[in-house]
Amino acid sequence: DQQVKQNSPSLSVQEGRISILNCDYTNSMFDYFLWYKKYPAEGPTFLISISSIKDKNEDGRFTVFLNKSAKHLSLHIVPSQPGDSAVYFCAASARTSYDKVIFGPGTSLSVIP
Amino acid sequence: GAGVSQSPSNKVTEKGKDVELRCDPISGHTALYWYRQSLGQGLEFLIYFQGNSAPDKSGLPSDRFSAERTGGSVSTLTIQRTQQEDSAVYLCASSHQTGEDGYTFGSGTRLTVV
Numbered sequence: 001d002q003q004v005k006q007n008s009p010s011l012s013v014q015e016g017r018i019s020i021l022n023c024d025y026t027n028s029m030f031d032y033f034l035w036y037k038k039y040p041a042e043g044p045t046f047l048i049s050i051s052s053i054k055d056k057n058e059d060g061r062f063t064v065f066l067n068k069s070a071k072h073l074s075l076h077i078v079p080s081q082p083g084d085s086a087v088y089f090c091a092a093s094a095r096t097s098y099d100k101v102i103f104g105p106g107t108s109l110s111v112i113p
Numbered sequence: 114g115a116g117v118s119q120s121p122s123n124k125v126t127e128k129g130k131d132v133e134l135r136c137d138p139i140s141g142h143t144a145l146y147w148y149r150q151s152l153g154q155g156l157e158f159l160i161y162f163q164g165n166s167a168p169d170k171s172g173l174p175s176d177r178f179s180a181e182r183t184g185g186s187v188s189t190l191t192i193q194r195t196q197q198e199d200s201a202v203y204l205c206a207s208s209h210q211t212g213e214d215g216y217t218f219g220s221g222t223r224l225t226v227v
Contacts, residue, residue: 006155034215043117043204044156046215089156100169101216103148105155 003027004092004104012110019077021107023090026071030092034101035064035075038087047088048075051095080111115139117219119205125225126195134190134222138207145188146208146216147180151201159203162188195226 005024013019021035031052036044050057050064050073057064063076077084090104118137126132138145147159158172162182173179177195182188192199202223206216 004155036215036218041220043206043218043220044216045218049215091156100158100161101146102158103156 002105003030003102004090006088006090006104006107008107009105010108010110012112013080015082015111015113016079019075019080019084019109019111021075021077021088021090021109023073023075023104024071025073025090025092027092027094027102028071029094030102032093032095033064033066033073034091034093035062036089036091036103037084038089038106044089077109080109082111082113085109085111117205117207117217119203119219119222121222122220123223123225125227128197128226129194131191131193132195132224134192134203134205134224136188136190136205136207136219138186138188138205139217140186142207142209142217143185144208145182146206147188147190148204148206149201150204150221156204159190192224195224197226200224200226 034049035047037047038044048059048062048064050066055066066073087106087108089106091101093101120135145162148156160180161169164185165182177193180190202221204221206218208216
């Protein structure tokens with residue numbers, strides 16, 4: 001049973017437009033959420049995180065929104081750039097226990113010049 | 114080094130052989146994690162170390178998989194009697210104890226069992 005779901009395996013966006021990547025989770029114990037970006041043949045790199053006490057966290061072109069009641073979070077990239085083309089993983093953990101982080105299956109983003 | 118180092122980067126092995134995958138975490142990171150990514154799949158949690166102890170081994174797929182960490186640093190993931198379904202990219206990550214800055218991943222070991 002997948003605890004972290006990313007229902008869109010892929011997404012294509014024009015350069016300059018907004019990219020919205022969605023993520024849903026099922027475990028109500030999760031209280032810390034992260035997004036990672038992965039290029040081919042490289043390990044994932046940490047992008048941005050959000051604690052459950054917040055509903056929004058912004059870092060430059062990247063903003064993560066959290067809707068706890070819906071168990072849903074999203075990553076917005078504005079404006080999208082060709083270098084943003086990568087696989088994006090949503091991840092979640094229950095900070096009250098330990099640091100095991102559960103990853104979603106990933107969404108492959110293609111930003112078209 | 115500055116990052117998480119994994120070796121080998123690629124490994125092709127025959128079915129039934131044992132393999133050892135190595136991870137060198139970032140110096141000072143107390144937490145170390147092993148994940149694997151099979152073709153077309155997400156990241157599957159395998160095992161987590163805090164120091165030298167492994168409080169969570171729940172993700173190891175079978176008793177053919179084992180891992181150890183010595184000196185609070187280097188970790189080795191061992192797969193005995195490899196099977197074709199073990200083929201995947203095995204990723205190691207490390208973090209400070211709290212992990213709130215996220216993990217730092219290595220580039221992974223691509224294991225192919227033929």
